[in-house]
Amino acid sequence: MARIKAVGTGSKKDTITKKAAALFRKKGFASTSMRELADNIGVEAASLYNHIGSKNELLQTICFTIANAFTIQLEKVAGTTASNISKLESLIRFHIQMMLRSYDEVFVANHEWKQLQEPFLTNFLSQRKNYENALVGIVQDGIKKNELKKLDPYVVVLTLLSAVRGLEFWQRHKKNLDATKLENDMVNHLIKGLIK
Amino acid sequence: MARIKAVGTGSKKDTITKKAAALFRKKGFASTSMRELADNIGVEAASLYNHIGSKNELLQTICFTIANAFTIQLEKVAGTTASNISKLESLIRFHIQMMLRSYDEVFVANHEWKQLQEPFLTNFLSQRKNYENALVGIVQDGIKKNELKKLDPYVVVLTLLSAVRGLEFWQRHKKNLDATKLENDMVNHLIKGLIK
DNA sequence: GTACAAAACTAACACTTATTAGTTTTTTTG
DNA sequence: CAAAAAAACTAATAAGTGTTAGTTTTGTAC
Incomplete structure (x- = not known):
């Protein structure tokens, strides 16, 4: 019809x-x-099925579209000569914006990747691992150059990534907060507290 | 058999x-x-089915056992005369310990509550909302008494809750980190950065 | 308006799902 | 050892799953 x-x-x-x-x-x-x-x-x-291959293909499309967006942005930022702290800030802001712009897709990539079938599951996990490792590298370099507090780099990355993920909850308080203030307050909390 | x-x-x-x-x-x-x-x-x-009522009952048991544990701890901490900052620190540490002690259950409560049926779904959400609101109250009071930076209290609570949630990832790096260092580094990042 | 392609439909498939009923086995109690 | 209770089993049910085949409708181009 x-x-x-x-x-x-x-x-x-x-x-x-x-x-x-x-x-x-x-x-x-x-x-x-x-x-x-x-x-x-x-x-x-x-x-x-006139338009798609399978239910699983839908999930794959969603997950890898998001994963690729983050990977591309990482490469863009990592290639600059900016300080490590501003690389981190820039990536955090990108996470926040992705969350606000493509909420459903980011959420699904974060929560439903487990349902991917092989070999997509393995690919997805290794892409995510690479992303994390790159972030850890930035933090490590920042600590070495005395830009950042001496904390465990893994814990820092884990804390950062989880915090931005929490923007999922933000949808519930959307009405009471504008996006710019949200972004700045969160960056402030996470970064300023991080600077030595 | x-x-x-x-x-x-x-x-x-x-x-x-x-x-x-x-x-x-x-x-x-x-x-x-x-x-x-x-x-x-x-x-x-x-x-x-000789032992349980239904598949959904299993989920209910898991979700509410965890939710109740957090609610009880909140009431315990809220009732003290401690500073707001140390109330927050104490609750964060409780979150971290719950995550380490009852990983599977906390994870399920965090991720699978959507699959609860009514009226459990509504009950669970309202219990969680109460918990969040109580945290927001602590942060607000902390800001008023000049213990904490002037950030949006909702954003602070959202950032804190999400960060501890990220301990899910920690399971992957378990071998390389001991629990005490993890807890202290995370609290350090989240709290020390929060203190004015 | 007729031909062609795109995209909808109906009907069915083979399988999996949670759960129940009824029965048999195992353990506990006296 | 016999009786009672607990907990396992087998078999079946009704509903729902993703997906395919075959057919009909719809939109487009000459």
Whole structure:
């Protein structure tokens, strides 16, 4: 009946993927059925398969789109001559912005990657590990150059990454806070406290 | 065949719940079947129902055991005359210890509460909201009394809660870090940076 | 308007799910 | 050892899963 709308420049596959991200976030990947996704789009479940390969492919697309965005930004920032502290600040701000701009997708990449099948699961984990290691490298260098407090670099990275992840909760308080103040307060808490 | 072992003082229901928490953490609630849980215990799926009411009851037990532990600790700490900053530090340390002592259960409570059915879902969320609000109150009072930097109290609480949550990642680096150093470094990062 | 392609539909498949009923085995109690 | 209780088993149910095949409808181009 109702055709799947391809909004703007995006394909119909993009429309489906977007809606899938929203549902996967709200209910979890395993608890979202293809019939439910189809219902939400206004179409029969079987019709989705004219546009996508499988349910798992949807998850893969979401997870790797996000992972690649972070990887690319990391490479961009790491290649500059900025101080380690400002590299960290810049990456934290990117995390915050991604969270605000692509909430559903980032959430799904953070929470539902476990449901990826091989070899995607292994790929995803190794990409994430590389990202973490690069951050640890920045912190280590910052400590060596006396920019940062002498804390365990792993703990610092873990604390930073987890804190920005917490922006998930922010959606609940959205009304009471503007994004810029949020970003600045969080960076302030995490970075200024970090500077020696 | 093989009977379900009731270890120590715990009932057989406890044994099942513990194993369920481990599986729900590893694979997610929806992706863990009762057959899989039973297999892991060494028994047929139907046999589990001699000890438990339902799959959902397992999740409820896990989520509310953890939620209650945090609520009780909050009441204990809130009732003292300690400074706000040391109340916060004490609660952060409790979070860290819970994470290290009851990893699977805390993880499941943090990630799988969405799969709770009504009215448990609503109860769980309101209990969590109360907890957050109490923390916000402590931070607000701390700011008023000039103990803490003037940051948005919601953002501070969100940052703190998310950071301790990140201890999930710690399991991966367990070998390289001892628990005490971890706890102190994290508190140092989060609190010392917070003190005016 | 007719041909072609895109994308919807219906119907079905093979499988898995949580859970129940009924029965048999094992353990505990007297 | 016999009786009672606990806890395992087998078998089945009804519902839901992702996905495919085959068909019909819809939109587009000449």
